[in-house]
Amino acid sequence: MGKPTGFMDYKRQELALRPPQERIKDWEEIKTSSLPHKEELQKQAARCMDCGIPFCHSGVMLGKALSGCPLHNLMPEFNDFVYQGLDHFAYARLNKTNNFPEFTSHVCPAPCEGACSASLAGSAVSIRNLEQYIIETAFAEGYVKPNKPAHRSGQKVAVIGSGPAGLACADQLNKAGHSVTVYERADRAGGLLMYGIPNMKLDKHLVERRIKLLEEAGVTFELNSEIGHKISSETLLKQFDAIALCTGSTVPRDLTIPGRELQGIHFAKDYLHSVTKSFLDSSLQDKKAVSAKGKDVIVIGGGDTGTDCVATAIRQGCRSVKQIEIMPCLPHSRTADNPWPEMPRVFKTDYGQEEAFELYHQDPRDYCIMSKEFIGKNGKVDKLRLCQIDWQKEAGRLIPVEIAGTEQIVSAQLVLLAMGFIGTETQLFDEFKFARSEANTIAANDNDYMTSIPGIFAAGDARRGQSLVVWAIAEGRGAAAAIDKYLTAVK
Numbered sequence: 001m002g003k004p005t006g007f008m009d010y011k012r013q014e015l016a017l018r019p020p021q022e023r024i025k026d027w028e029e030i031k032t033s034s035l036p037h038k039e040e041l042q043k044q045a046a047r048c049m050d051c052g053i054p055f056c057h058s059g060v061m062l063g064k065a066l067s068g069c070p071l072h073n074l075m076p077e078f079n080d081f082v083y084q085g086l087d088h089f090a091y092a093r094l095n096k097t098n099n100f101p102e103f104t105s106h107v108c109p110a111p112c113e114g115a116c117s118a119s120l121a122g123s124a125v126s127i128r129n130l131e132q133y134i135i136e137t138a139f140a141e142g143y144v145k146p147n148k149p150a151h152r153s154g155q156k157v158a159v160i161g162s163g164p165a166g167l168a169c170a171d172q173l174n175k176a177g178h179s180v181t182v183y184e185r186a187d188r189a190g191g192l193l194m195y196g197i198p199n200m201k202l203d204k205h206l207v208e209r210r211i212k213l214l215e216e217a218g219v220t221f222e223l224n225s226e227i228g229h230k231i232s233s234e235t236l237l238k239q240f241d242a243i244a245l246c247t248g249s250t251v252p253r254d255l256t257i258p259g260r261e262l263q264g265i266h267f268a269k270d271y272l273h274s275v276t277k278s279f280l281d282s283s284l285q286d287k288k289a290v291s292a293k294g295k296d297v298i299v300i301g302g303g304d305t306g307t308d309c310v311a312t313a314i315r316q317g318c319r320s321v322k323q324i325e326i327m328p329c330l331p332h333s334r335t336a337d338n339p340w341p342e343m344p345r346v347f348k349t350d351y352g353q354e355e356a357f358e359l360y361h362q363d364p365r366d367y368c369i370m371s372k373e374f375i376g377k378n379g380k381v382d383k384l385r386l387c388q389i390d391w392q393k394e395a396g397r398l399i400p401v402e403i404a405g406t407e408q409i410v411s412a413q414l415v416l417l418a419m420g421f422i423g424t425e426t427q428l429f430d431e432f433k434f435a436r437s438e439a440n441t442i443a444a445n446d447n448d449y450m451t452s453i454p455g456i457f458a459a460g461d462a463r464r465g466q467s468l469v470v471w472a473i474a475e476g477r478g479a480a481a482a483i484d485k486y487l488t489a490v491k
C-alpha cells in the first residue's frame with residue numbers, strides 16, 4: 001500500500017467525457033482523447049487501501065448477484081505499482097489475468113468498483129480508469145508484444161466466433177503452443193466488440209490493434225466463414241484436435257404484437273451492426289446503414305443496448321428519440337436486497353440519455369410501459385400504441401396489469417427492439433448435435449467447459465447466456481485451460 005492516508009487525502013476523479021453537444025456531432029470516442037496527467041492518476045491509485053480481503057478482485061456470485069471482478073484482476077497490486085510510478089510492473093500484473101484491458105477499461109460496468117471497500121464510506125477507487133492508464137501506457141511504451149510461444153505442440157484447435165470469449169481462448173491456447181484457427185462468419189473479427197458496441201463507446205481501432213497482435217503471435221483468422229453454412233462441423237472435426245464454440249447468444253427477443261411485420265422495425269443488434277459496418281466501410285457514405293434521419297425513434301428496452309441505439313439515432317439526426325421499458329425504474333441507491341459488495345443495481349444515466357437530455361431537454365426513458373400495437377402507413381411503421389402498466393403480485397408472481405385510461409399513440413417511424421437475447425442459434429445445435437441447456441445455450445459445465453461431445457468445448461455468451469465482456473474473457477480463458485488439459489491428456 002503506497003500511501004496509508006490516500007483514501008482520505010484525495011477525492012475520486014473519473015476520466016471526463018467530451019461535452020454532449022460536441023460529441024453528438026461525430027462518431028469518435030465519447031471519452032476525452034488524452035488520459036489525465038500521470039500525477040493525478042498516481043493520486044487515484046493512492047486511494048487504494050490494499051485491503052486484507054480485497055473484495056474488488058473476488059469475482060464470485062453471491063446468489064444471483066456478481067461481486068468483484070470475474071477475471072480476478074490484481075487491483076491492490078497494480079494500484080500500488082501505479083502509485084509508485086512503476087508502470088511496467090503494473091502492466092505485468094494486469095496482463096496476468098486480463099488479455100484485453102483496453103476493452104474492459106472502456107466498456108466494463110466495473111463490478112470491481114461496486115465491491116471496493118472504499119465505496120462503503122465514500123467512493124470507490126477509480127479502478128477502470130487506472131486500468132485504461134496502465135494498458136494505454138503499456139502500448140505507448142512498447143511493453144505490449146505479440147505472445148509468441150517458444151515451441152509448438154503440434155495440436156490444432158478451431159475456435160468458432162471471434163468475440164471476446166473466442167479471442168481470449170485463442171490467445172491463451174496460442175500462448176500454450178497450440179495452433180489456433182479462429183472462424184468468424186462476419187467480415188471483421190471482434191464479435192460484439194466490433195459490430196455491437198458502437199464506435200463512440202469502443203473505438204474499432206482498439207479492436208483492430210488487438211487482432212493484429214494476435215495474428216502476429218500466430219493465430220489464424222478465417223473471416224466470412226460460417227460454421228454450418230460454408231464449413232461443416234464434420235470438416236472441422238477431421239481437421240482439428242479440439243473445437244471451442246464461442247458463438248455468442250445471438251437470438252434476439254422479439255415483440256410479437258400486431259403490426260410486427262411492418263417495415264422500419266429492427267432488432268437493435270442488426271441496426272447497430274449496419275451502422276458500424278457502413279461507418280467502417282465508407283464513413284457512412286454507402287448509405288447502407290438503417291437510418292434514423294428525420295424520424296421519430298422508439299427504442300424498446302431500457303438496458304445498455306437500448307442506450308447505444310439512442311446515442312446512434314441521435315448521431316444519425318433523428319427527429320426525436322424515446323426509450324421505453326416495461327420494468328419499473330431502478331432505485332437511486334442500493335436497496336436492502338442488494339447490499340455491498342454485490343454489483344449495484346441502481347439507476348444510472350448513461351451517455352445516450354445524457355445526449356438526449358441535452359438535445360430534447362428531457363430524459364428519453366419511460367418506465368412501466370407496455371407496447372400494444374405497431375400502426376403502419378404504406379407498409380411502414382408510423383406509430384406505436386402503448387399503455388402504462390402496474391406490476392401486481394398474483395400467486396407469488398409479478399404480472400403486468402394495464403392501467404385503465406393510460407393508452408396513447410406515439411409517433412414512430414423507426415422502432416428498435418433492444419429486449420435482450422434468448423440463446424444460441426438452432427443451426428449450431430442441428431450441426432453439432434450437442435445438448436442444450438434450459439436457458440437455450442450450449443450445455444457445458446463450469447469446470448471443464450466441455451459439451452456433451454468430447455473434444456468440443458463452449459464458452460462466453462454461447463454457454464453462459466447474454467452477459468458481459470469481462471465474463472466472456474474469463475470464460476474464454478477457462479475454456480482454453482480446459483482444452484489445454486484435454487489435449488495434454490490425449491497426446
Ligand SMILES: Cc1cc2nc3c(=O)[nH]c(=O)nc-3n(C[C@H](O)[C@H](O)[C@H](O)COP(=O)(O)OP(=O)(O)OC[C@H]3O[C@@H](n4cnc5c(N)ncnc54)[C@H](O)[C@@H]3O)c2cc1C
Pocket residue numbers: 107108109160161162163164165166183184185186190191192193196197225226227228246247248249250269272304305308428459460461462466467468469470472
Ligand atoms: C449492443 C450491445 C452492447 C453491449 N455493450 C456492452 C458493454 O458496454 N459492456 C459489456 O461488458 N458488455 C456489453 N455487451 C455484451 C457483450 O458484448 C457480450 O457479452 C460479449 O461480447 C459476449 O462475447 P462472446 O465472445 O461470447 O460473443 P460475441 O461477442 O457475440 O461473439 C460471437 C461471435 O461468433 C460469431 N459466430 C456466431 N455463429 C457463428 C458460426 N456458426 N460460425 C462462425 N462464427 C459465428 C458471431 O458472428 C460473433 O462474431 C453488449 C452487447 C450488445 C448486443
Ligand code: SF4
Pocket residue numbers: 047048049050051054055056057075076079115116117118125127
Ligand atoms: S477493495 Fe478497493 S481499496 Fe480495497 S484493495 Fe480493492 S481497489 Fe483497493
